[in-house]
Amino acid sequence: MLPRTTADVIGRFNLAFVRHDPDLLDDLVAEDCVMESVGPAPDGSRTTGRAECLAFWRTLAADRTTRFEPGEVVLMGERATIRWRYHFGDREHVSGVNLMRIAEGRIVEALGFTKTGGLPLATDAA
Template sequence: MDDEATRATIEAVRRLDAAFDRGDIDAFMAAMTDDCVWESFAPAPDGRRHEGQAAVRLAMAAFLGSSPVFDGEEMFACGDRATVRWTCRFDGGHVRGVDVVRVRDGKVAEILSYVKG
């Protein structure tokens, strides 16, 4: 689907990913809504839910401090939703997973992260 909402979703996810890749927590949080949600994939098996700018910033800063390297493999977007398949490498190994993302008003509102079991 080639529509304005889908293009805006892809742009918002790419902006967020670029900030993550740079380790720029300020830019990362600026790309998210005030009421953002991030469901991380750690700790296993179900991860943890972080709600709001303060909680997501704290959790993301700790995660970025572990020096993860994400390789985005594929993104599919339709309207305000996107799915991103990725590999995350870190000391001691790697995981493969998927993020289910929701965008609102040009910013990421929700990231639900799932890993291959």
């Protein structure tokens, strides 16, 4: 059965990465899905269409050399904000947030952002 609520979709989306189970993603992605990944800096890359978005997320979810740690999830109607930490290597990690939009029980938009390291902030340049 197709998840219908934003909470159902986001819960299963996060679970796919926590469990390294890409099969959980298969019926969560809309045909017209648009995703902007966190890399490469500074703007990430844009992926469009169900097949491309699903392939990207399935690869990420299947990678057992990494660990996804979801944090706070805020739901607002068809929108969700997911704070997360992505672990790779022995001690390496990056913190980030995904801004998600769900329509008719499927992901139609996913925008990923991370904290940057080594780049000066506007306040640092003054």
